[in-house]
Amino acid sequence: MKPIVKLLLEGGSLNTAQMAQVLNLSEAEVNHQLDALKKEGVLLGVRPVLNLSPEDSGVVRAVIEVRITPERGGGFNRLAERISRFDEVESCYLMSGGYDLLVFVSGASLQRVAAFVSEKLSTIEGVLSTATHFMLRSYKEHGFLLEGKAEENERLKVAP
Numbered sequence: 611m612k613p614i615v616k617l618l619l620e621g622g623s624l625n626t627a628q629m630a631q632v633l634n635l636s637e638a639e640v641n642h643q644l645d646a647l648k649k650e651g652v653l654l655g656v657r658p659v660l661n662l663s664p665e666d667s668g669v670v671r672a673v674i675e676v677r678i679t680p681e682r683g684g685g686f687n688r689l690a691e692r693i694s695r696f697d698e699v700e701s702c703y704l705m706s707g708g709y710d711l712l713v714f715v716s717g718a719s720l721q722r723v724a725a726f727v728s729e730k731l732s733t734i735e736g737v738l739s740t741a742t743h744f745m746l747r748s749y750k751e752h753g754f755l756l757e758g759k760a761e762e763n764e765r766l767k768v769a770p
Contacts (some may be wrong), residue, residue, distance in 0.1 A: 671716045672742050675740065678711060690704060724742070
């Protein structure tokens with residue numbers, strides 16, 4: 611793994627000057643490497659981690675397990691790419707186990723997410739079944755604990 615990629619993953623919100631100092635490079639070289647990563651399709655974007663509760667954000671999130679029929683010559687790829695193109699879909703993963711795809715979606719309400727599943731997702735030829743799980747509360751996002759005081763996040767005390 612390239613040092614700059616590792617720093618992007620672990621460095622949080624460092625600016626290019628800070629990254630240059632850590633990597634012992636010039637800021638111009640860091641910018642050059644970042645541009646190269648963008649052109650290679652490795653660096654697709656940088657996204658902040660926000661602590662928004664559903665009532666504050668007005669967004670309903672759900673995880674959908676999808677079973678699909680693999681296609682000859684293409685496997686799961688064509689259907690997974692088609693599902694990924696919907697605006698409601700935040701992420702789509704090929705999985706092993708009891709289902710084939712794990713799809714993260716968001717919508718303005720429970721009804722909008724349910725309508726997406728019943729009207730768009732489940733009607734696609736090749737989709738065998740879906741199981742929708744609404745996300746009620748987030749405790750940790752991308753490695754960040756979202757709520758609780760520092761002392762609450764410490765290891766539990768061992769009692770005799």
